[in-house]
Amino acid sequence: MQTQRLEGALLENPEQASLFQQPIREPVLTCEDNLSFMERLPDGQMKLVVTSPPYNLGKAYEAKTSLDAYLESQERVISECVRVLHPQGSLCWQVGNYVDNGEIVPLDAVLYPIFRAQGLKLRNRIVWQFGHGLHSTRRLSGRYETINWWTKGDDYTWNLDPIRVPSKYPGKRHFKGPNIGKLSGNPKGKNPSDVWSFPNVKSNHPEKTIHPCQFPVELVERLVLSMTEPNDAVFDPYMGVGSAVIAALMHDRVAYGCDIVPEYVDIAHERVRQLRTGELRTRPMGKPIYDPSLPNGGH
Numbered sequence: 001m002q003t004q005r006l007e008g009a010l011l012e013n014p015e016q017a018s019l020f021q022q023p024i025r026e027p028v029l030t031c032e033d034n035l036s037f038m039e040r041l042p043d044g045q046m047k048l049v050v051t052s053p054p055y056n057l058g059k060a061y062e063a064k065t066s067l068d069a070y071l072e073s074q075e076r077v078i079s080e081c082v083r084v085l086h087p088q089g090s091l092c093w094q095v096g097n098y099v100d101n102g103e104i105v106p107l108d109a110v111l112y113p114i115f116r117a118q119g120l121k122l123r124n125r126i127v128w129q130f131g132h133g134l135h136s137t138r139r140l141s142g143r144y145e146t147i148n149w150w151t152k153g154d155d156y157t158w159n160l161d162p163i164r165v166p167s168k169y170p171g172k173r174h175f176k177g178p179n180i181g182k183l184s185g186n187p188k189g190k191n192p193s194d195v196w197s198f199p200n201v202k203s204n205h206p207e208k209t210i211h212p213c214q215f216p217v218e219l220v221e222r223l224v225l226s227m228t229e230p231n232d233a234v235f236d237p238y239m240g241v242g243s244a245v246i247a248a249l250m251h252d253r254v255a256y257g258c259d260i261v262p263e264y265v266d267i268a269h270e271r272v273r274q275l276r277t278g279e280l281r282t283r284p285m286g287k288p289i290y291d292p293s294l295p296n297g298g299h
């Protein structure tokens with residue numbers, strides 16, 4: 001398979017390291033533990049590391065351990081991710097709650113000291129709000145998770161324009177002062193803020209596969225577009241079915257990903273193939289969320 005061949009050229013032969021600088025759009029997807037995969041990656045090349053790790057909830061793809069053991073294993077992975085991260089790069093760790101006997105532990109709170117100890121700087125704690133999930137009976141139903149955006153330094157790649165959203169009042173003008181009569185907002189749209197509403201990938205979502213907790217591709221697209229440039233490298237160390245890889249490839253970035261479940265990696269390869277042939281269905285960025293109170297759901 002071509003990706004395997006490229007992977008060998010890229011990762012195992014140091015003489016070929018210059019390949020890394022070139023716009024290779026063939027993704028490197030592998031069925032492998034992330035620590036062993038990262039051992040073969042050079043320092044400081046990934047412009048964006050974006051992932052959602054297991055939450056230690058005992059899902060099909062993880063063995064539940066103590067919270068301390070979980071945090072120790074996260075620390076090892078995060079430390080390697082920081083090593084492979086570009087000096088102007090961003091690391092986005094998307095997490096929810098660890099739940100033990102009905103008590104919740106927000107994972108971003110307990111992971112925070114680990115990222116700080118690595119010298120990273122927190123730029124945003126993005127709240128991702130979604131509509132569907134379990135209905136809790138003894139507490140409020142959880143309907144958000146967070147994306148913790150860390151950078152390696154103060155000089156980081158950041159492009160706001162590609163992710164601007166329509167202004168509420170696009171034609172609004174200054175009514176006094178030196179700019180009277182001029183548009184008061186940015187004509188390209190407004191900053192999308194740190195609260196994002198995207199449908200989570202449940203059964204009627206066009207991107208749904210067998211994976212129990214996929215990223216919506218549009219969520220990763222926002223991160224890719226704002227935190228990287230074309231041809232930059234994007235890596236997901238807990239790739240699942242490759243949603244981050246798809247978002248990266250859709251915008252001409254170079255994608256790397258690994259997962260330990262062969263079936264997920266096979267689906268990731270298949271999704272890449274479908275992307276190439278134009279068969280892959282993704283929910284477009286900017287599509288309004290279905291609202292049953294509006295005609296045709298607001299679409």
Ligand SMILES: C[S@@+](CC[C@H](N)C(=O)[O-])C[C@H]1O[C@@H](n2cnc3c(N)ncnc32)[C@H](O)[C@@H]1O
Nearest residue numbers: 033034054061214215238239240241243259260
């Ligand atoms: C929350 S899911 C990520 C799903 C992914 N964002 C997507 O869109 O499909 C976490 C993934 O981590 C994988 N995983 C668990 N331990 C791993 C390890 N040591 N190395 C690589 N992947 C691992 C699991 O198989 C699972 O697919």
